Amino acid sequence: MVFLEFEKPLESLYEQLDKIIEVGKEGDINVDPMVKKLERKIKKTQKDIYQNLNGWQRVQLSRHPNRPHTLYYINEICDEFIELHGDRYFSDDKAIVGGLGKIDGQTFVLIGHEKGTNTKLRQYRNFGMANPEGYRKSLRLMKMAEKFGFPVICMIDTMGANPGIEAEERGQAEAIARNMFEMAKLKTQTMCYIIGEGASGGAIGLGIGDRVFMFENTWYSVISPESCSQILWRSWDFKEQAAEALKLTSDHMASFGLIDGIVKEPLGGAHSFPKETAAIFKAHILEESAKLKEKEISVLLNERIEKYSAMGEYLLNPKEAVSAKK
Amino acid sequence: MGWFKRLKEGIQTATSNKKEIPDGIWSKCPSCKEATLTRDLRDNLFVCPHCDHHLRIGSYEYFEILFEDSKYEIHFDDYEAKDMLEFEDLKKYKDRLKDAKEKTKLKDAISVAVGEIAPGQPLVIAAMDFSFIGGSMGSVVGEKISKAIDYSLVNKIPLMIIAKSGGARMMESAFSLMQMAKTSVKLGLLADAKIPYISLMTDPTTGGVTASFAMLGDFNIAEPKALIGFAGPRVIMETIKKELPEGFQSAEFLLEQGFLDFIVHRKDLKLKLQTLLDFFQNKPKSKSPVLDTEVVKAEGK
Numbered sequence A: 001m002v003f004l005e006f007e008k009p010l011e012s013l014y015e016q017l018d019k020i021i022e023v024g025k026e027g028d029i030n031v032d033p034m035v036k037k038l039e040r041k042i043k044k045t046q047k048d049i050y051q052n053l054n055g056w057q058r059v060q061l062s063r064h065p066n067r068p069h070t071l072y073y074i075n076e077i078c079d080e081f082i083e084l085h086g087d088r089y090f091s092d093d094k095a096i097v098g099g100l101g102k103i104d105g106q107t108f109v110l111i112g113h114e115k116g117t118n119t120k121l122r123q124y125r126n127f128g129m130a131n132p133e134g135y136r137k138s139l140r141l142m143k144m145a146e147k148f149g150f151p152v153i154c155m156i157d158t159m160g161a162n163p164g165i166e167a168e169e170r171g172q173a174e175a176i177a178r179n180m181f182e183m184a185k186l187k188t189q190t191m192c193y194i195i196g197e198g199a200s201g202g203a204i205g206l207g208i209g210d211r212v213f214m215f216e217n218t219w220y221s222v223i224s225p226e227s228c229s230q231i232l233w234r235s236w237d238f239k240e241q242a243a244e245a246l247k248l249t250s251d252h253m254a255s256f257g258l259i260d261g262i263v264k265e266p267l268g269g270a271h272s273f274p275k276e277t278a279a280i281f282k283a284h285i286l287e288e289s290a291k292l293k294e295k296e297i298s299v300l301l302n303e304r305i306e307k308y309s310a311m312g313e314y315l316l317n318p319k320e321a322v323s324a325k326k
Numbered sequence B: 001m002g003w004f005k006r007l008k009e010g011i012q013t014a015t016s017n018k019k020e021i022p023d024g025i026w027s028k029c030p031s032c033k034e035a036t037l038t039r040d041l042r043d044n045l046f047v048c049p050h051c052d053h054h055l056r057i058g059s060y061e062y063f064e065i066l067f068e069d070s071k072y073e074i075h076f077d078d079y080e081a082k083d084m085l086e087f088e089d090l091k092k093y094k095d096r097l098k099d100a101k102e103k104t105k106l107k108d109a110i111s112v113a114v115g116e117i118a119p120g121q122p123l124v125i126a127a128m129d130f131s132f133i134g135g136s137m138g139s140v141v142g143e144k145i146s147k148a149i150d151y152s153l154v155n156k157i158p159l160m161i162i163a164k165s166g167g168a169r170m171m172e173s174a175f176s177l178m179q180m181a182k183t184s185v186k187l188g189l190l191a192d193a194k195i196p197y198i199s200l201m202t203d204p205t206t207g208g209v210t211a212s213f214a215m216l217g218d219f220n221i222a223e224p225k226a227l228i229g230f231a232g233p234r235v236i237m238e239t240i241k242k243e244l245p246e247g248f249q250s251a252e253f254l255l256e257q258g259f260l261d262f263i264v265h266r267k268d269l270k271l272k273l274q275t276l277l278d279f280f281q282n283k284p285k286s287k288s289p290v291l292d293t294e295v296v297k298a299e300g301k
Helices: A005-027 A032-050 A055-062 A070-077 A119-124 A132-148 A165-169 A172-185 A200-204 A225-232 A236-246 A250-256 A274-293 A297-309 B038-043 B059-066 B093-104 B139-155 B170-192 B233-240 B251-257 B269-278 B289-300
Strands: A080-083 A096-103 A106-113 A152-158 A190-199 A211-215 A219-221 A261-263 A313-316 A321-323 B026-028 B035-037 B072-075 B079-081 B110-118 B121-128 B159-165 B197-205 B219-222
Touching: A005 A032, A005 A055, A055 A190, A055 A219, A055 A225, A055 A236, A070 A096, A070 A106, A070 A152, A070 A274, A096 A132, A096 A274, A106 A132, A106 A274, A132 A152, A132 A172, A152 A200, A165 B233, A172 A200, A172 A297, A172 B170, A190 A200, A190 A274, A200 B170, A211 A250, A211 A274, A219 A250, A219 B170, A225 A236, A225 B170, A236 B170, A250 A261, A250 B170, A261 A274, A297 B170, A313 B139, B026 B038, B035 B038, B059 B110, B059 B121, B059 B269, B072 B139, B079 B139, B110 B139, B110 B269, B121 B139, B121 B269, B139 B159, B139 B170, B170 B197, B197 B269, B219 B251
Parallel strands: A106 A152, A152 A190, A190 A211, A190 A219, A211 A261, B121 B159, B159 B197, B197 B219
Antiparallel strands: A080 A096, A096 A106, A313 A321, A313 B079, B026 B035, B072 B110, B110 B121
């Protein structure tokens, strides 16, 4: 387990717990009451820590080294999954994965950013920063979903689209714009989940759907707190302030009406309880996709267009404030 | 996202409040540093007569250049930005807005006008102003583009958006991010209605603006040498820790890579647009006798 700075109180408790259990095994002593007491203390500490997280702490949790990523969820959730590679034009991007999966006997197209789980894999996945061919691959798979009538699940977890020479040469901006344009018209049910980081164009390039949900300990913003600090404060040192100012947490996003709901993580976060989180995720997908299936595609499309058309807040004839929120 | 520092030496004409410029006032070209009479520069559509550099100009300058007899109607001018996040960095967003409004005499970073670029050739133009917080896209820009699209849809008039922007407006966080979605979604409706959409990219067009409506034109066109890209050059340089190749992210580079239909000199822009839009107005110049007999036949049935 890796413990973040604000999780430190838990680290020593877990250490104590491990020791007591070991002593119990060795010495034939009944340690149950002590274990129970410690477990209660851990629960209470978890409550104290995780129920009062600030913006920057949420950002840190979204990047926690133990936090599950797209492929973990796919493996946990799907009965079967076949990964499909390549955009058919240039290459196979490793930062976006996708394929056909069965969840509870139903076929879905699942797509998501993958960050990798160790140093080597993180490099292989380019830390989840996709090139244009990643977005074009995802669009190819979405079109396949549309053709065969499969619902689409997009999992978003990226620090942003790759800022590189090749990415520009091959049209990063066009790829992201095209994805949004086409996802708005996709004639099948689409659900997007922010499962970790949701930064900027790289995130929203997979983020247009009938329903957009955020996991509890994730963030969604036009820019990462670090880059925001660099640009507006002209220094990397103001990331905490930037994280607060950007109001990027799932609670904020839900209160703004910019997402359709929050997927609650177990107390202690997805990184502490990946299996339980995957189970919650699976149940959520099945419940929400069943609701979407009750509606005609034409109705969904209209609702999708209306939802995005209404996003934004401004003043109209400045004296009377008008909110365009739903 | 404002990846770019505002360059003080760019044209900062207070657009809606333009004054007659007395003779003898000189402007220095930011590219070749040659001085030109400002009046001559304006007569030359703000293109440097020495090096052909296209200076940054505002929305109203484009309206003046493009609309026939400089006649046009401004639409949707009653929108102003709201500080819903109470955003504060080194400066409050509220103050930034106030300063930008005072400096530019504009309400936000985009203006929408409707007029004719030739007799019988109506066009809706939404043009961005870089001088207003780096031409950044917040809720107002998104909504005004959305309204311009609605206007095109209802009146069946082609649309042109002139992009000139550092990207999405950070001070509106996710709200500005969602404007990328909003503008792209709305352009889908225009496409369904088969109404032509021209995207003119000017210096600079980067970030969330490039990655949404700017790249979605039926025709993606650009002014010469305009900087066009997704990530800003500085960000890329910091990431790869290498110098960028000469001409990287220029309009010419994008044309070569296959992302632009053509590059157009500001002096040729109006004529080129007229020719382009004329392809969508298939009216015979004189009555065709063949067509007439066919009509008669059809009516006779």
